[in-house]
Amino acid sequence: MPEYVLSVGMEVHAELLTQSKMFCRCPVAFGGEPNTRVCPVCLGLPGTLPVPNRRAIELVMKTALALNCTIARHSVFHRKNYFYPDLPKGYQVSQYGETNPIGYGGFLEIPTAEGGFKRIGIRRVHLEEDTGKLMHLPSGGSGIDYNRAGVPLMEIVTDFPPDIQSPDEAKEYLAQLRQILIYLGVCDGRLEEGSMRCEPNISVRPQGAEKLGTKTELKNLNSFRSVQLGVQFEMRRQIATLEQGGTILQETRGWNEANESSFAMRIKEEENDYRYFPCPDLIPMEFDDPFIDRVAQEIPELPLAKTRRYQDELGLNAYDAGLLISDQDWADFFEKAVTLGGNPKLVCNWMNSDFAKLLNESGQWVAGERERTRVTPTHLVELVKLIESNSISGKMGKEVFAEVFATGKNPQAIVDARGLSQVSDSAAIEAWVQEVLDAHPDVVESYRTGKQGVIGFLVGQVMKRSQGQANPALVQESMRKALEP
């Protein structure tokens, strides 16, 4: 059996986070009663004309720049002509051509299993309008909801021939892309709700063969897992078909989430002729340097650059850095704490353990629409410093943090109020040690006869006498000294 090489081209559609639709002023929002967010323009009533949404153009340019694309100085909208009930005008306003899309010829880097990075070429980033949605009516028959019609849609297409060669890479590409789009604030990246949609083109060919195999396009993938499983399933299905002497049909296949398999939807006999031509209702877009620069300035530090910086400059490991950057607000919280003087490693540990756990349990978050946590970066820095200076023990820190989380009080205030402050005064500690030694001569004896493990018991007794406030490290040290002959 020959070895096979997998090639996966990715077409991703992302609904843009604009207030209004691409060519009219209808609001953009998920759901809603069918056909309530429509107007004569997005319904394509005769005589209506499109007026482009400037923000949508900027968001696509922002994405293209973040994906290292060349920006077209002159870019036009085309009409893609075909008949379908969800398409109100009988054409979709889109962009066509190799160097016409707002962005082209870029790349995105994905981390590899070996700890390096791989470049995935991006062929184009363009702007178009979304279609409506066909719905099956409870009464039988179908209806069409045009709420989604005219929502600004960005299409991101990978290079050809494709760079993606494994199901993992396909998933990683999508994960990286999604994170970038969220960081850029251009798309909310909700795969389940369809605000981000991914359609991989999958083909296999025997190792060494130059020509790509016949591809199939996979639809209905609404999670990272289904992208990975779907690509894997298609790869295995195609290899098995070829091994049995069969041929791959160029077709569109659907992904069945329930039984984790793909099924044939329709055969693509030939390429559709969409009769693209420049939309005469829209004047060509001309982008100059000041405009492009202004858009470029909106781009924040991107996730991959952030993880690299956290590792190189702040000394975090890849896993911790990855957790921190998984959400931009989370990373922002971390960076604020570090800016305020928090030890990066310690702040990171607190965030990724106790803080994350409590947030998760309470349903709160550090920013956005969910209930906002009372914990501030200042709180976290204060807490970390209390521990670093041995004012409180790590164990006390957990209690203090839980109270900060619940009440929003300052850690120092909590420590003061509860009298939790750790005792590091050596005279006090030595006095406690002496008391314990005096109370347990038998244990002291057994230590001196070689059972050095009992020191734990003695330290525990000191902690008890100090009501937990003695600095454990100092107690340990003092006890050892006192037991020395």
Added chain:
Amino acid sequence: MSQPLFAQSAADLARRLRAREVSATEVAEAHLDRVSATDPQVGAFLTMPRDEVMADAAAAQAMLDRGEGGPLCGVPVGIKDNISTRGVATTCASKLLENYVPPFDATVIEKLRAQGIVCFGKTNLDEFAMGTSCENSAFQLTRNPWDLDRTPGGSSGGSAACVAAQQVPLSLGSDTGGSIRLPAALCGLVGFKPTYGRVSRYGLIAFGSSLDQIGPFGRTVEDVALLSEAISGYDHLDSTSLDRHPIQTNALKSGSLRGLKLAIPDQLMTDEIQPGVRATFESALDLLRKEGVEITPVSLPSIQYGVTTYYIIAPAEASSNLARFDGIRYGLRLEGEGHIGNVATTRGEGFGHEVKARIMIGTYVLSAGYYDAYYTRAQQVRALMVQEFESTYRDFDAVISPTSPSVAFRLGELKDNPMAMKLLDFCTIPANMGGFPSISIPAGLSDHLPVGLQLTGPIGDDERILQLAYALEQALPPTPSPAMG
């Protein structure tokens, strides 16, 4: 003023309305009576919504009473039935839109209403404005008031006939390749196609989006200028709208003919021009020369490809513009087999022959493999034609020619000769290709039928073209009204 109200110019009516010598209701009633008396023979109107007309008239009178309203307040204006009117059927003279009632007003209609101008019924046209004789209407024939056996021209035949028959002093048409100027010439009227973008296309049901322009018909240049002023100006709903003020009329009468330099293209004085038309046109030129106008023959070679180029670009755009008529959301809906079957049956039965022919031509020239040979080439010729005109404008005030190569022909005469019909537009097409302002004014009669003279000028020079047309009109013998009714 012994003239009946319906025979008076819009300017006179407006003055008398403003002076309270007559009420808007009286003016509307007089014109409704005139329609009742003459439209059974002429057939200009597809819809005459008397209640709405009288309501508009009452609103206009209220404005006049308050000292408000525009210069044409209270004057009735006929509306070509491809301009969207809220609550009043807008059919494009097509079975497909027989029962379509727009839920919004075109921008020009909003402007009319805001100024108290009375929207006076919807006029007949060639289906979707495709034709030169008004014979492609799915509903009725419109006859030329000069000779009821003859065509009023097209496609704005109803808008021309209603003004010529004194049913209204003014009307609105649309001009894609001559659809205002040609019927104006054949009906002895003034018809003006403003600069592309000077009048909003929002609400005009599109035929060839890069060529379409709404414009006025009237019996005098002054009336046409007043209506041009009323409907023009930047519109944020039309991206192709020019950021210019409305067309001004203050300098309309201050133009002089002395020293005026006009270019007459050899390519518009070919043997296609009927001898009678040529004779009338040339005697008009003689009169102008006597007034001091310098008329110089020039050569604009690309004009000879005008009709061919037009019949690639206009159908290409039309094939896409008309794709929305699929029977799903509005208009005629017929059943077939499956979705595509429904669409095919609806369009097959709903569109007339000429419309289907043009959709097929447009579909063909945009197809992959033919696109460059036809559409791209046509755009190149178009660019060349624009260059030739623009270089002519450097040395001349305007380009002059006959508007139509023939006088009004008999109904049915060219029914079986579509090529001859299409060639009638060869003088008018170049202005649409370049977006130039272009006007047809009466040059005199040939065999008791009107002959039109056309002036075309540079982009944005609408005021200048109207001023020249006014001066020419004063120098030429007055055109009588047709002897009907």
